[in-house]
Amino acid sequence: MSRFFRSAQDSDSDSELSSSSGSELSDDGLQQRPAAASGNRFARAGFGSGSDSDDDVKRVMKTxxxxxxxxxxxxxxxxxxxxxxxxxxxxxxxxxxxxxxxxxxxxxxxxxxxxxxxxxxxxxxxxxxxxxxxxxxxxxxxxxxxxxxxxxxxxxxxxxxxxxxxxxxxxxxxxxxxxxxxxxxxxxxSDESDDEQAVPVPAARTARKAPAARKAPAAGSGSGSDDSYWDSDSEVSESSSESEDERRVGFARWLKKTPTKDEGTAKKSRKERSQRAAQASAAAAAAAAAGDEDEDDGFTAVGKGGKAVQKPAVTAESLNKNLRVIVDARGRKGTDKKETVRQLEALLGVAANPLQKCKVLLALVSAQFDGASSTPGTNYMPVEQWNRAQACLNELLATLEANSQITVSESAEVHLDDSDVKYVDEAIALNGSIVGLVERLDDEFGRSLQQIDPHTPDYISRMRDSVPLYATIVRAQHYFERCALKDSLCRAVVRRLEHLYYRTDQVNRQVEEAACGKTADAASSPEETIQKLCSSLYQNADPALRVRAMLMHVFNHALHKRYHVARDLLLMSHIQETAHLVDVSTQILYNRALAQLGLAAFRLGMIQEAFDHTADLISSGHQRELLAQGVSQQRTQQMSPADEQLMRQRQLPFHININLELLECVFLTSSMLIEIPYVASANTNPEARRTPISRGFRRMLDFNERQVFVGPPENTREHVMASAKALAAGDWVASRDYISAIKIWSLLPDCDDVKEMLARKIQIEALRTYLFTYSTQFEAVGLDDLAAMFDLPRPKVHALLARMVYHGELQASLDEVSGVLAFSRANFEASSRLQQTALALSSKANTFADFNERIFELKINGGQVPGDRQQAGFEQGSRGQGDRDSRPSYQRSGRDGQRNPGYGRRDGAPGGRGGRGGGRGGRGGSRGADRA
Structure with a gap:
């Protein structure tokens, strides 16, 4: 029967039959389709709910x-x-x-x-x-x-x-x-595919694994064929390859397939990984053999293709050969840095004499630093790895101290031959840089302190390593002194100074005793130790190191209130003339020395000197960047990410920083004690209002005075502004209380002495402000009254008034017999504040009137200034060669030249070619000028 006369039911059943048979064949291999499946699908639904479903799907009950x-x-x-x-x-x-x-x-x-x-x-x-x-x-x-x-x-x-x-x-x-x-x-x-290095496996497992057999079918499944033992993985791979070949039709199925770009890249990467794995397996085998040759733990190193790697014997005779291979591979692409460290540690265990030990230790410390640069997620060397590097460096120094015939210098030749197996006690020089290793160890320590949060216990824990690091530096310094290595010695001394200059003598004494024991360095005082170290650098170091040593010496003197010694040392060096030419780290050290000088001057009561040292730092608005203590976030600042990253790398550790709030408080307090009396002297010195001494402080004071409502002070700036306003009003008690209430003074070691000094300074400046303000209102004032008003001794008031009269700050005379200060007549002739304001307004009005008169003269004179310019214009006009640019714009236009042709006859205004001679009228003006 034709297929066109088949019913829909038959087609449905056939399609169902084909689909069901296909699925069963694909799922169960050679199993027969059940007889119930050949009927109608609706009939099958009824029969299929029986034993067939129980046989096909087995439910597993899990707890x-x-x-x-x-x-x-x-x-x-x-x-x-x-x-x-x-x-x-x-x-x-x-x-x-x-x-x-x-x-x-x-x-x-x-x-x-x-x-x-x-x-x-x-x-x-x-x-x-x-x-x-x-x-x-x-x-x-x-x-x-x-x-x-x-x-x-x-x-x-x-x-x-x-x-x-x-x-x-x-x-x-x-x-x-x-x-x-x-x-x-x-x-x-996937875990096994990620491992690129050879892994030791038991010897019994070195052979390639056989494919896992499938489970035998359950009884009654209707299949006893050997196909049930096929490997599932092979079935998947074959089915995938067959499905891929089926998509290729005709001769294309038998042609050689060209790999795609991704397949080629993957193949190449697999090849590279296999090569690196083979190299790593060989290296691991060598290291394992060097560590424990005689031990047989039942494991064998497996290389490429699953083949066992033969363990080469590493002995003292072949140590140099293996060391040469490791050193040559250092820095190459694909070299495992951690594996290199393990290999060198294994070689260290088979070193037969001190010479071989020194060679391996030099390479081992360098390799440990190489591994730190590739540590992901951190910008500094991990603490455990840093401790291992320090231990190896100390072991190297101990070996060199015990064997004085062995020296390590940068100028020595590379010594990696096999002659050191027959080691004898003769002088030999190894190529290396111990000072470079010490500097790298110190840099990694500082970098870790930069990255760790200073407000966490981790920072305190990390700070405990500073004393062992200082001991290592001192040990290296003594080694360089013994070997007479001048350049290395100077670099080590600078590193030692960098750990001492910012600490007080009490702390340095404890550090020296912990690091040096009872040696000569610990017996001398910390001040003498720093003086000795700096003197050696002044004599032997290059100019760059001498400058750094001098700045650290200045900082240490200023830290201990030896201001005059520090100031003289800084001035004699003339570093301020070339500070902008040195490197950035030295510039930062110079700024720190200036800031510490300002703090030392303030603690000694030298207000003017403290203001001079701190004004440039605070007024710049970039004190964080100048002192390397952070990066300011400003709206107008345009900084690239690379520059910002470089600036953050220059930041100093937190425990070295100078407190910026304390520095700003010192600057504002010094500015208040200088600026308030200077502003009050405007009655007799009008220049005081126009030229402030501290623009920043004057700006803050003006802004505070413009505030409608000013509450009680809360921060340091508000306390200083409130004290300044009270000082200007003559209330020295309130001014003193505001200044003493600032909590930041507690950071100074002599806090109570500083507060007493500030109280005396406020009394004196309040007296000077009072005299400047009311000198035009009194004819005379008694010294006893001033002493009682400001709670000062009478001799102190007498000395202060005599100094003010001598320097010309007051137009007055001091009568010692009657005990009064008599103001001269010039003070009475001086105007009051209201009169000064009126005079200023009248002066501005006169200036404005004079300006209007000049404009009017220019208008009526045709744009010519009377006097010499008019005569010069007449002479030029008589020659007919006018100056084009000296005339106003309306004379250059032809229309105005036609409207006013008589200017040439009136004042000799030139015509000529200026603006086409002012048009035709300009030429007429020129002829008029000639006739005149």
Whole structure:
């Protein structure tokens, strides 16, 4: 029968038949289709609900413990996979789900430990997010969603780890391999593919694994064929390849396939990884053989292709050869820096004599610093790695101290031959730079202090390493003195000074005793020690180091209130003339020395000197950048990210900083004591109002006076402004109280002495302000009255008034017999404030009238200034060669020249070619000028 006469039911049944048979063949291989499946689909629905469905689908009943455990394993695998792929949004979502599942699992376990795969997942996520972290550049490479998810996961990581902190710590202390067994097979394979280095495996497992056999079918399944033992992985690969070949039609199926760009790149990357893995496996085998040759733990290193790697014997005779290979590979692309450190540590264990030990230690310390530069998530060397590098450096110095015949210098030749196996006690020089290693160790310590939050216990813990580091520097200095290495000695002394100059003598004494013991350096006073170190640099160092030593010496003198010694040393060096030509770090040190000089002068009561030293720093508005204590965020500041990053790298550690609020308080207080009497002297000195001494302080004072409502002072600036207003009004008691209430004075070691000094200064300046303000209102004033008014001794008041009269600040005479200060007549002739204001207004009015008169004369004279310019214009006009640019604009237009042709006859205004001679009228003016 024709196919066109077939019913719809037949077609449906046929299609159902084909689909069902195809699915059954694909699912069950050679199994027969059940007989009930050949009927109608509606009939099949009735029959299919019986034994067939029970045979095809077997339901597995799981306990809540098994269910939640499987979910935990699956989610942990998904989290680790997302972390490897940098898919942080997926990782954060799965971690959040994992938290809920583990909470349910914990209720079911009833005190039992959680699966180790969960501990492994938390440990790896915490290492990637918290320990390693991501820099700004790395976060910028991610998309916005993943970057936000990364930061969110970093913030919530403590919530995930705190409930299982104890078990997580136990897992970190003893990580087990059972976590890998709990993962699905796909996750385990991905872990194995990520490992690029050879891993030691048991010797029995060196052979390639056989493919896993499929499970035998259950009884009654209707199949006893050998096909059930086929490997599932091979089936998947064959089916995928067949499906790919089926898409290629005709001869194309038999042609050679050209790899795509992505396939070529992947193939190349796999090849590179295999090569690096082979190299790393060989190196690991060499290191393992060097560490424990005689031990047989049943493990064999596996290289490329699963072949066992033969362990080369590393002995003292072959140490130089292996060391040469490691040193040559250093810095090359693809070299594992951590593996290099492990290899050198293994070589250190087989060193036969001090010479070989020194060679390996020199390479080992350098390799440890190389590994610090590639540490992800941090900008400084990890503390544990830094401690290992310091221990190796101390071991190297100890070896050199015990073997004086061995020296290390930068000018020595490279010595890596095998002659040191027959080591004898003869002088030998190794190529290396111990001072470079010391400087790098010091730089990494300072960089770590820059990155650690100073308000956390981690900063205090890190600061404890400063004394051992100082001891290492002192040890290196003594070695350079013994070997007479002049350049290295000067660099080491500068590093030692950088750890001493900003500390007080009490602290330096404790540091010297802890670092040097009872040696000669610790026996001398800290002041003598710094003087000795600076003197040696003044004599032997190059100019750059001498300048730094001098500035640190100035800072230390100023820190201990030896102001005059520090000032004379700074002035004799003439560094202020060339400070803008030195490097940035020296400029920062120069600014710090000036700031400390200002603080020392203020503590000694030298207000004018304190103002001079601090004015430039505070008035610039960039005191943070000038002192390398931060970056100011200003609206008008335009700084590129590279410059900002470079500026942040120059920041000094927190414990070295000078308190900027204290520095600003010193500047404002000094400005108040200088500026308020100067403003009050405007009655006799009109220049005082126009030219302020401190523009910044005057601006703040004017702004405070314009405020409608001024509440009680809260911060340092408001206290100083309130004190300044009280001082200007003559209320010295309120001014003193406002200044004494500032809490920042407690940072000074002599806080009480400073407050007493400020109280005396305020009394004296209040007296001077009073005399300047009311000198035009009194004929005479008694010295006893002034002493009682300002609570000053009479001799002090007498000396102050005599000095003011002598310097011409007051037009008065001091009558010692009657004890009065008699003001001269010039003070009475001086006008009051109201009269001064009226005189100023009249002066401005006269200036305005004079200006109008000049404009009017220019208008009536045709734009010519009377006098010499008019005569010069007449002479030029008589020659017919007018100056074009000397005339106003209306004379250059032809229309105005026609309207006013008589200017040439009147005042000799030139015509000529100026503006086409003022048009035709300009030429007529020229002829008129000639006739005149």
């Amino acid at each position: 809540p413990k098994e269910k939640y455990t499987d979910e935990t394993v699956a989610l942990s695998s998904a989290v680790l996979k997302a972390v490897r792929a940098d898919e942080w949004n997926t990782a954060a979502t799965n971690v959040e789900k994992l938290k809920g599942v583990v909470k349910k699992l914990g209720g079911v376990l009833k005190g039992e430990s959680l699966p180790s795969v969960y501990m492994r997942c938390l440990a790896k996520v915490e290492d990637c997010v918290v320990v390693e972290g991501r820099t700004k550049e790395q976060l910028s490479k991610l998309n916005a969603v993943d970057a936000r998810a990364f930061n969110k996961l970093k913030q919530r990581m403590r919530d995930y780890t705190s409930p299982v902190a104890k078990q997580l710590a136990e897992y970190r202390a003893n990580p087990t391999d059972s976590a890998d067994d709990e993962l699905p097979q796909a996750a385990a394979e």
